[in-house]
Amino acid sequence: xxxxxxxxxxxxxxxxxxxxxxxxxxxxxxxxxxxxxxxxxxxxxxxxxxxxxxxxxxxxxxxxxxxxxxxxxxxxxxxxxxxxxxxxxxxxxxxxxxxxxxxxxxxxxxxxxxxxxxxxxxxxxxxxxxxxxxxxxxxxxxxxxxxxxxxxxxxxxxxxxxxxxxxxxxxxxxxxxxxxxxxxxxxxxxxxxxxxxxxxxxxxxxxxxxxxxxxxxxxxxxxxxxxxxxxxxxxxxxxxxxxxxxxxxxxxxxxxxxxxxxxxxxxxxxxxxxxxxxxxxxxxxxxxxxxxxxxxxxxxxxxxxxxxxxxxxxxxxxxxxxxxxxxxxxxxxxxxxxxxxxxxxxxxxxxxxxxxxxxxxxxxxx
Numbered sequence: 307x308x309x310x311x312x313x314x315x316x317x318x319x320x321x322x323x324x325x326x327x328x329x330x331x332x333x334x335x336x337x338x339x340x341x342x343x344x345x346x347x348x349x350x351x352x353x354x355x356x357x358x359x360x361x362x363x364x365x366x367x368x369x370x371x372x373x374x375x376x377x378x379x380x381x382x383x384x385x386x387x388x389x390x391x392x393x394x395x396x397x398x399x400x401x402x403x404x405x406x407x408x409x410x411x412x413x414x415x416x417x418x419x420x421x422x423x424x425x426x427x428x429x430x431x432x433x434x435x436x437x438x439x440x441x442x443x444x445x446x447x448x449x450x451x452x453x454x455x456x457x458x459x460x461x462x463x464x465x466x467x468x469x470x471x472x473x474x475x476x477x478x479x480x481x482x483x484x485x486x487x488x489x490x491x492x493x494x495x496x497x498x499x500x501x502x503x504x505x506x507x508x509x510x511x512x513x514x515x516x517x518x519x520x521x522x523x524x525x526x527x528x529x530x531x532x533x534x535x536x537x538x539x540x541x542x543x544x545x546x547x548x549x550x551x552x553x554x555x556x557x558x559x560x561x562x563x564x565x566x567x568x569x570x571x572x573x574x575x576x577x578x579x580x581x582x583x584x585x586x587x588x589x590x591x592x593x594x595x596x597x598x599x600x601x602x603x604x605x606x607x608x609x610x611x612x613x614x615x616x617x618x619x620x621x622x623x624x625x626x627x628x629x630x631x632x633x634x635x636x637x638x639x640x641x642x643x644x645x646x647x648x649x650x651x652x653x654x655x656x657x658x659x660x661x662x663x664x665x666x667x668x669x670x671x672x
Contacts, residue, residue, distance in 0.1 A: 351461035352431040356411060366399045366427070371489045372472040374465055376433075376455040377406040377414050383642050383656060383664040384477040386417055391481045391655040393426050398486040402428040403465050405458040407435070413661060420660040431465060433458055441571035442588065443578070456589050459548060460567045463555045470556050476549035478614065478640055480652055483607075483631030491552045493602040498557035500602035501546035502609035521545055523598075524581065526591045531579050539598050546601065548593050549634050550609045567592040607631045613647055614639040627651060642666040 373392065377385040389402055406414060411430060418424060435454045458465070459474045466472040473489060475481075481488075491500050504521040524541040527534050558564070570592040574580055580591045610630040613622070614637030627633065627648055639645050641652030644667045656666060 351434055351437055351458070351464045352405070353434055354432055356415075356430040356432070366397065368399050370469070371398050371400045371485060372403065372466045372469045373400055373485070374403045374405065374458065374462060374472060374474045375477060376458050377404050377410055377430075377477070378453060378455055379407070379410040379413065381477050382410065382414060382417060383659065383666065384640070385414075386421075386423065386657045386659075387642075387652055387655040388475060388477055388479050388481070389426060389428075390423060390657055391479075392475075392485050393423070394655070395481055396484040396486055398484065398489070400427065400485060402426060404428055404430045405433050405455060405465060406430060407455065408432055413663065416661060417657070417659055421657050423657060437461075438571075440575060441568060443575050459551060459589070460564055460592075462551070462553050463559050463564065466555060470554070472553050472555055474548075474551040474553065476634065476636070478635040479549065480633045480641075480655055481631070482628075482633065488550075488552065488604070488608050488632070491602070491604060491608070493552065493554050493557075496557065497600060497602045498554050498561055498563050499597060500552040500604050501548060501597070502550060502604045502606065502611065503544045503546050505544040523594055525583055526581050526587070526594055528579055528581050531577060533573060533577055534579055537595065537598070539595075543598070545590070545594055546597070547609065547611055547634075547636065548590055549611070549636055550604060550632065552602075552604065563596055566596045570595050605631070609634060611636055613637070613641070622648070644668065 375385055375388060385404065392400060392402075404414065411432070414430060418426070418428065433455055438454050438457060462472055462474060471489070473485070493500050522541065522545055523529075523539060523543045526545060527539075527541075529535065529539075529541045570579070574588075574591070580588060607629065608631045610622075610627070610632065611634045613627075613633055614635035616637070616639075633648070633651065635641050635646060635652070639647070641649045642656070643649075646652075649666070649668070653666065659665065
């Protein structure tokens with residue numbers, strides 16, 4: 307009888323001990339999940355997702371093609387024209403992620419909803435400008451320093467979390483080919499991105515003037531600095547243009563590309579690593595470092611550049627511009643401005659602003 311009682315007591319003690327262990331494990335798991343969620347919050351490059359439009363249209367089936375583009379208030383007409391050109395020239399299942407700031411959301415929503423672009427699949431996200439704290443020199447006078455959206459491309463995997471591949475486009479572009487073809491650009495094993503090199507195509511040679519040697523690495527980085535010397539990069543290596551990016555997002559995540567870019571941005575604020583001849587570009591140098599001899603190439607016709615630079619108008623023939631798959635007005639002269647070359651090409655894709663706030667400036671207008 308005494309032995310039976312002892313056994314019952316032992317069983318009860320074992321049961322209590324088991325319950326205590328289970329409870330502790332559950333509490334530990336809860337704490338871990340809470341910590342992970344707390345840690346993940348601050349690094350997200352956006353505050354909210356707005357206005358998802360994921361209606362599946364007839365003829366827009368198949369694999370989704372994610373395209374990231376930014377929307378600054380003073381350049382909304384550019385975003386609309388770029389999106390329209392992509393949409394109208396392809397039957398592919400394109401889904402746009404439009405990165406913008408709070409003060410632009412309402413204007414952008416109205417422009418998209420009150421025109422035929424309401425049929426375009428898209429989502430709008432708000433860029434977290436505080437992400438750039440400590441990553442841009444306080445005395446930087448470049449245009450990009452005052453326009454945080456130019457850094458959205460650094461965070462591609464965060465904006466397109468469920469895709470293995472994606473496209474980034476600058477807003478000052480027009481796509482004349484089928485975006486499916488660009489999306490199918492082959493990337494070499496181990497490469498996280500493909501770009502257009504700046505010294506091996508007709509669109510790069512002899513265009514840029516007065517901005518240093520902007521078609522190789524020494525035009526963007528100060529090779530006298532120890533941090534740059536230690537990388538062992540060749541100063542005359544051909545640079546690339548990050549206005550069009552095809553990204554292998556899986557490789558991007560695996561190689562921690564975003565963290566690499568942030569590291570070089572922060573180090574530049576401390577050691578001033580960028581070249582003094584920069585043509586208002588502080589987004590390109592970190593990319594050049596992270597992708598040094600580790601990127602694939604884009605078909606030259608899929609990124610015809612420098613239409614916004616002095617001399618481009620006389621360099622390109624109308625036939626060449628017509629044959630190009632993607633046109634990029636990088637440079638000072640934009641196609642919605644008075645002095646741009648080939649603005650008539652851009653005009654074909656521009657969708658008038660229903661609010662009347664944005665309109666192209668033309669020579670024949672006041």
